[in-house]
Amino acid sequence: MSEPVAALTHPALAGAAHGFLGRQGGVSTGVVAGLNVSFSEDDPALTAENRRRVVEAVLPGATLTCCYQVHSPDVVTVTEPWADDARPHADALVTDRTGVLLGVLTADCAPVLFHDRQAGVVGAAHAGWKGAFTGVTDATVAAMEALGATRANIAAVVGPCIAQKSYEVDEGFERRFLEADAQNERFFRAGKPGHAWFDLEGYVADRLRAVGVGTVAMLGEDTYAQEERFYSFRRATHRGEASYGREISVIGLR
Template sequence: MLDIVTAPALDGVAHGFFGRPGGVSRPPVEGLNCGFGADDDPDAVRANRRLAADAMIEGADIAAPYQVHSPDVAIATEAWPIDARPTADAVATKTPGLLLGIVTADCAPVLLADREAGVVAAAHAGWRGAIGGVTDKAIGAMIMLGAEPRRIDAAIGPCIAQKSYEVGEDFVTPFEQEDPENMRFFREGSTGKPHFDLESYVAARLAGAGVRSVWMAGEDTYAQPDRYFSFRRATHEGAANYGRQISLIGIAPATR
């Protein structure tokens, strides 16, 4: 059975943050691995993406970019072939029946919708993309398609929680230089090193961009190995590879 987190803020919009359960991938990325970079059987990844898409809008294609931890955004009117995906970490559309997808494994997945304009977006917000403004650019792309920030609702899906996200002192510097108030997203952990609250930082960026509402899942990908893939957990365990979960959003086609 698929594990899908949905956001009350996006009620009425086809969307979901998918977890690890379900799917056809085999160890070490068993379950619903939806990342082609996980050294998984490409046919298994395609089958998993098909399962996820059909759970949202049956038969819908997925427009998913090639992610590189950038602030860049692409506008989609149709799905891209795997070998011709744009390099970006956010994607927006106003095309009904098309699902937007991003994959994560600790980074924050962000889904956004302006129901009135019929515009949606999805963003992959790791710390680099987040501080670089990936959510701001996603909102900018939505505005180009007719959305207005005051009508946009946003949801942040499962990502690594602050208690699990220990960082070095040099990690803190660019955030403090951007805005000294960003220090509120750091706290000292048990080892004396800082811990970063990625989810709250992304939420603050979204609120600062003027969106109407921001919902947070509050689920820690690192701490739930049976439910979520995690890059950091795989690294700490010395695993050969790690899977990626997918998050999807789309505008359901009009029914006759």
């Protein structure tokens, strides 16, 4: 008997069906063994079964709706689900419709789930460093407001992503952030000459607080360091593996 799907949740998102999922409970094998939800790196039948299990574990009967992620600040408002081959190019989704399960795929980037319980609006964002830097979370909050949400009433939780201790970057990367705002220095810790360690989770959380999100939380889970629990692009790259898989974070209204 296979192990059950494991979904991390957070009390700040209570009232919305949600989960930050990792590798546990899936049918994929090999280097992407577990609950891989990427069609590009697996047998499509296995990926489809994994996605079905995600829905059943979090919001049975809902329709999983994802975008074609491109590391942008772009957000799409979902009024009805679309076919997987018709996904819009974007990195965040928002909706006020029930029965729609918004999903973002990650493998070190930060997934962020949003909920305004009073307004009945949810959102999901894929925040890699580029999307975070160019404002994908800011844009998600604005798109939720267009559906009636209020910033002070929004709760946002940053899910499993690569931690600072695992995220070495070069000086050009660091310079980009410091030139945008000298205060971003606090998200970098000095490393070997010409390098630093970047706190993606902390940076994303700070962006959320800066635009007035009422409740901001972080799960503090390092995807790179926990091979049995999460997929990691950087870990697979360091090992020279051909595939790395994706986990998914989802949220929807009942």
